[in-house]
Amino acid sequence: MSSDDQGQPRKRLSREQRRRQLLDVGWQLVREEGTEALSLGRLAEQAGVTKPVVYDHFETRSGLLAALYQDYDARQSHMLERALARCDATLASRAGVIAEAYVDCVMSEGREMPGVSAALAGSPELEAIKRGYEQPFLDKCRAALGGFAPSGAISAAGMRLLVGAADALSQAAAAGELEAGQAKEELRAAIVAMVERQ
Incomplete structure (x- = not known):
């Protein structure tokens, strides 16, 4: 189990919870920085996860945009x-x-x-x-x-x-x-x- 910045154990999210988190962070990125700034790497960075986690959910930038739609x-x-x-x-x-x-x-x-x-x-x-x-x-x-x-x-x-x-x-x-x-x-x-x- 991983831990957060304060050393507290971090709860693992289910696949559906992780997808919801990634979509919420994606909306936030689009709102704050525009669609041009939205990439799978940037989403991973902002969500605090590794790139493979984001790629597992969306595969491509178009897949992420389609999921937001x-x-x-x-x-x-x-x-x-x-x-x-x-x-x-x-x-x-x-x-x-x-x-x-x-x-x-x-x-x-x-x-x-x-x-x-x-x-x-x-x-x-x-x-x-x-x-x-x-x-x-x-x-x-x-x-x-x-x-x-x-x-x-x-x-x-x-x-x-x-x-x-x-x-x-x-x-x-x-x-x-x-x-x-x-x-x-x-x-x-x-x-x-x-x-x-x-």
């Missing part, structure tokens, strides 16, 4: 599920919950996500991850909103409109161009309008 998407999906489970069964309430969950998630990691996405741009990992996470998100929104559409369903174009508006307004809030509350209200109104046109 997955981590972000999983949080976004979890926030949305929890919020939808607690909201009233009205269009305004569900649209508001989707808007709030999306903006809040982007605000929590939003300044870092554009850098992570840009660093992964064009990589097969990112495209696979985006496809893997986007459809379940769209399905959740479609299920939450479809019953309020005059046609009884939300079209693919309507869902694309929702995601485009959500991304644009959330990123504007994360960049300080809009207040978070304003972004949420504009997104809620856009979702309601989109559903009512279906």
Whole structure:
């Protein structure tokens, strides 16, 4: 068993705990130094582990960036599920919950996500991850909103409109161009309008 700087025994982390630690340190590095500074060696140094430990979890820099993207998407999906489970069964309430969950998630990691996405741009990992996470998100929104559409369903174009508006307004809030509350209200109104046109 290893020890810390004060000579106290250090508890061994499980594989999942170590991965969580590495992801948290990765987010911190991106936040403080930018995506360009993120390398597997730098992550190992900041996390206080050897390089083989980091390579065992992520293999490549793209693998690390992909894991950060997955981590972000999983949080976004979890926030949305929890919020939808607690909201009233009205269009305004569900649209508001989707808007709030999306903006809040982007605000929590939003300044870092554009850098992570840009660093992964064009990589097969990112495209696979985006496809893997986007459809379940769209399905959740479609299920939450479809019953309020005059046609009884939300079209693919309507869902694309929702995601485009959500991304644009959330990123504007994360960049300080809009207040978070304003972004949420504009997104809620856009979702309601989109559903009512279906």
